[in-house]
Amino acid sequence: MATKTADTHGKTKAAPIDIDALADAYLTHQIHHAIASLGEPAKIADIARAIDDEAISLGLIRHTLTRTPSRFIPIDRRWDVSTRYLDKQRPAQRLLEEIVSNFDAPVSAWDAAHEFATVSGRTAEGVLVTVERMLRGSKRFTELTVDGNSRYVPASWLLDTNVDYLTDEQVLFYNFLGETAAKPFKSVSLDWVEDPVGSVEKLLHKVSEKAPRIIENRLVQFLAFKALGEDFDARALYATLLETDRLVVFPGHRWIDPETVQTFRNLFIQRANDLADLPEEEIEVEEAAPLIIGEDELIELDQTIEEAGDRGVRTTTLLQDVYEIAPGDRTFSTDVQTLFDALRAHPDRFDWVGYDRFRLAGSLPPYIGQVPESLRFPVIAQIETPEGDLLDQMLDGEGFERGLEREVLNSLAQDVNDQEPTDQTVWPEGVSADSQSIELVLKAHHKEIGTFPMCQIPFGFLATEPSVVEITFRDKSGNSHQVFADYNTQLLYGLGLFDLYAEIPAESGAIIRIEKTNIPGEFLFTATGDTHADVFVAPERLEQLQNYRSEIEAGPTLSTHDIVRFVLEHSNSTMSYLTLLTEVNIVRRVTRRQLASILSAWSGFAHRSGTWSYDAKKAAQGFNKSRRKYAL
Numbered sequence: 001m002a003t004k005t006a007d008t009h010g011k012t013k014a015a016p017i018d019i020d021a022l023a024d025a026y027l028t029h030q031i032h033h034a035i036a037s038l039g040e041p042a043k044i045a046d047i048a049r050a051i052d053d054e055a056i057s058l059g060l061i062r063h064t065l066t067r068t069p070s071r072f073i074p075i076d077r078r079w080d081v082s083t084r085y086l087d088k089q090r091p092a093q094r095l096l097e098e099i100v101s102n103f104d105a106p107v108s109a110w111d112a113a114h115e116f117a118t119v120s121g122r123t124a125e126g127v128l129v130t131v132e133r134m135l136r137g138s139k140r141f142t143e144l145t146v147d148g149n150s151r152y153v154p155a156s157w158l159l160d161t162n163v164d165y166l167t168d169e170q171v172l173f174y175n176f177l178g179e180t181a182a183k184p185f186k187s188v189s190l191d192w193v194e195d196p197v198g199s200v201e202k203l204l205h206k207v208s209e210k211a212p213r214i215i216e217n218r219l220v221q222f223l224a225f226k227a228l229g230e231d232f233d234a235r236a237l238y239a240t241l242l243e244t245d246r247l248v249v250f251p252g253h254r255w256i257d258p259e260t261v262q263t264f265r266n267l268f269i270q271r272a273n274d275l276a277d278l279p280e281e282e283i284e285v286e287e288a289a290p291l292i293i294g295e296d297e298l299i300e301l302d303q304t305i306e307e308a309g310d311r312g313v314r315t316t317t318l319l320q321d322v323y324e325i326a327p328g329d330r331t332f333s334t335d336v337q338t339l340f341d342a343l344r345a346h347p348d349r350f351d352w353v354g355y356d357r358f359r360l361a362g363s364l365p366p367y368i369g370q371v372p373e374s375l376r377f378p379v380i381a382q383i384e385t386p387e388g389d390l391l392d393q394m395l396d397g398e399g400f401e402r403g404l405e406r407e408v409l410n411s412l413a414q415d416v417n418d419q420e421p422t423d424q425t426v427w428p429e430g431v432s433a434d435s436q437s438i439e440l441v442l443k444a445h446h447k448e449i450g451t452f453p454m455c456q457i458p459f460g461f462l463a464t465e466p467s468v469v470e471i472t473f474r475d476k477s478g479n480s481h482q483v484f485a486d487y488n489t490q491l492l493y494g495l496g497l498f499d500l501y502a503e504i505p506a507e508s509g510a511i512i513r514i515e516k517t518n519i520p521g522e523f524l525f526t527a528t529g530d531t532h533a534d535v536f537v538a539p540e541r542l543e544q545l546q547n548y549r550s551e552i553e554a555g556p557t558l559s560t561h562d563i564v565r566f567v568l569e570h571s572n573s574t575m576s577y578l579t580l581l582t583e584v585n586i587v588r589r590v591t592r593r594q595l596a597s598i599l600s601a602w603s604g605f606a607h608r609s610g611t612w613s614y615d616a617k618k619a620a621q622g623f624n625k626s627r628r629k630y631a632l
Helices: 019-038 044-051 058-067 092-103 109-120 124-137 168-174 196-207 217-231 234-242 258-276 295-307 315-323 332-344 496-500 539-554 560-569 577-587 592-601 625-630
Strands: 004-006 012-014 072-075 078-081 141-146 149-154 214-216 248-250 254-256 350-352 357-360 437-442 451-453 468-474 480-486 491-493 510-516 522-531 605-608 611-614
Touching: 019 044, 019 058, 019 072, 019 078, 019 092, 019 248, 019 258, 044 058, 058 258, 092 109, 092 124, 092 149, 109 124, 109 149, 124 141, 141 234, 149 234, 168 217, 196 214, 196 217, 196 234, 196 254, 214 217, 217 234, 217 254, 248 258, 295 315, 295 350, 295 357, 315 332, 315 357, 332 350, 480 496, 539 560, 539 577, 560 577, 560 592, 560 611, 577 592, 592 605
Parallel strands: 468 522
Antiparallel strands: 004 012, 072 078, 141 149, 214 254, 248 254, 350 357, 437 510, 451 491, 468 480, 480 491, 510 522, 605 611
C-alpha cells in the first residue's frame, strides 16, 4: 500500500508505487506456479504454455529465470523451482512451511504433498495423509474452504485478533501494520456483510485512482474486524475474496485488481520488445553483490544453528535459510566460501566439525574425547617363572615368529591405542582413502558400547580436519544417524546399540560397508549380513569366553600367557593369529605385539600352516632361548 510523504506546501501526497517491482513479483509468481503445475523441471516453452498469457514472452520468462536464482535453478537445460532442492534432512514441519509460503497463494493439500514428496524423494500419494495431518494440526497453517475445496495458507497471512490485544494499536502492531495504516480509509463507506468484494474494490481505488493498485490482506481484514467486531471471521472473508474474479491474489498476501494485471501485461509487452533488441549476452543476469556478514548476520546464523538442535548445520543450508541464496545462484559457490570463512573466523561462537558443517561452540556431546574404560589395556603385574623368566615378556618385532611381523600390521588386528600409521598398515586388497566404499569388521567390545576404531578406516577416507568431524551415516531405510570421528581418540562415536548396531546379530565379526555419497560428510551404512571368518565368534563360544573373563576378574592376578594357553586349550581347532587375538581380547584387552611376543617366546605355542595351537609336551621346554636376545 502507498505511504504518505510531505510535499513542499505542507500537504500529504501518496508516495509513488514501484510498478516495476510489483510487475517483477507478479511475473515471478506466474512462473513459479507454472513450473509447480508441471510437476518437474521444464523447458521455457513449456512454462510459457502453462502460463498461457501472450503478453509473457519466451524471452521475458528466460530473462526472469536467470535474474531470480533464489527462486529458480537450471537443471539439464530445464528450469525448476529452488524449493524442490531444499535439504531433505530439515524438520518436516519447517520444510512444509517453506513450501506453502513459497506458493504465495492458497495451496491444496495435494499440491503441497507433491512438492513435499519431490524434496523428500517420495511419492505424493505416500505423503498426502502426513501432509494433510500437518496442515490441519499445526497452528502455523490455516484451512480455507474455497468453492467447496480445502486450501491452506500460512496463518500469518490472516489477521491475528488475539484476545490479549486490548487496543487497535496493539492489533496493528502485532500484525506488522503501521499504527496509521488504517487512517487513510476512515472516510470510505464499506459494507462487509452484503458486499465484501465491493468493499475491497473501494479500498483499492482509495489507494490509487489508477492502476497499479495493491493492498495488504491483513489491512483489509483489520478494517473488516473494526466494523464487524465479534462477527468477524478472518477465514470466511479470505475465502470469499478468493472466489471472485474481481480481485487477484498477489504475492506477499496482498490483493490487486484486474486493471492492475492489465497494467503489468502492457509493461511485459514493452519489456519483451526491449529485450528483443538486445544481444543475447546482454540479457544475462548481472553479478550479484558480494555476501557481507556483519554482527547482525552472525547473530542470525547463531540462532539458526541453535535451532538445528544437536546436529551440525551445512553452510549451504545456512545460505538458504538465512540469505535465501540457493544452488543455481551465480554467486552461490563464492557465497558458500565467504560464509565458511566467516564462521571459521569466529571459533568462540562456532565450532567447525568438518566438511561444510558447523555447530555452536562447545556443543559437542560430552563423551567426545573420552576413551571408555572397557577399551583400555589394563596394567597387569608381571609374573615370573621359577627360572626367572617373565610370562608376559615383550619382544622386539625382529624376534617374532615368521609371519607375525606382518600379521600385527593387519588393519583388522589393530584397535584403539594399538595401531600403526596408515602408510605402515596392511590393508585389504583395493582399500585406500580414495575407495568409493570400504568394508569394516565389528568386534564385540565396540558393538557393546556403540563405538568403532578408526584404525580400520584409511586416513583420508573421511575428512581429515578438524580433530573432531561430524558425519552422517544413512541406513538402508534412509534414516540418518549422527556419528563423530575423533582423531584424538581414534574412535567413531554414536553408532549405538539401539541405532546402527541394533540390527546386527553377530556380536563379533559382522561385516559393515561404508559408501561415500555425493553429499559431503554423508555415507551409506550397510550391515551386509556376512561375517569375517577370523573375527566371528559363535554365541556359545562367546558365552564361554565371557564366563572365563568373570572368573579371572574375581580371582587373583593371572598372566596373559595363561589366558592365551586357556583359549587355545579350550578350542576345538587351531586358530589363526587374528582369531586368537579376537578371542583373547574378549577375556582381557591385550595388544597385538604382546600376543605376538608370548606366542614367539614360549615353546608351548606351536605354529603350523598359519595357525596356532598349544602343545603341553613342548611347553616343558619353557622360554625359547633363541628369543632372549630380543627381550625388551
